[in-house]
Amino acid sequence: MKRSFRQSSNALRALVLSCGLAISAAHGQAPTDPSFTYQGVLKQLGSAYNGSADIRFTLWDSAAGGSQIGSTLTVANATLVNGLFTVDLDFGPGTFNGQGRWLQIAVRTPAGAGSFTTLTPR
Numbered sequence: 001m002k003r004s005f006r007q008s009s010n011a012l013r014a015l016v017l018s019c020g021l022a023i024s025a026a027h028g029q030a031p032t033d034p035s036f037t038y039q040g041v042l043k044q045l046g047s048a049y050n051g052s053a054d055i056r057f058t059l060w061d062s063a064a065g066g067s068q069i070g071s072t073l074t075v076a077n078a079t080l081v082n083g084l085f086t087v088d089l090d091f092g093p094g095t096f097n098g099q100g101r102w103l104q105i106a107v108r109t110p111a112g113a114g115s116f117t118t119l120t121p122r
Helices: 002-029
Strands: 036-041 051-060 068-080 084-089 102-108
Touching (some): 051 084, 068 084
Antiparallel strands (some): 051 068
């Protein structure tokens, strides 16, 4: 009797372990979505900006200097009311790998006029 109980117990342990490994392997293979929503408020001379703007986003591996990660994303002719803007950003697969990342934003107001001004800090 002890022997059959022990065999059943060992078989049950093996089954539970196999199921746990299968679940963890499936979970580990699930791709992560690198996209995210960013919301900000743009102020000009201390007041919320109202109007059109071009907003450029880049992702970096350091707070200063460093290397750009992924592509440059530009939102052209965004309409800002009370300075508020919301954008969906996706710098591509592999951009978020557990290492630190810093978002750099540059704006041009009004949209299409002049050069971009990089906001600080990253």
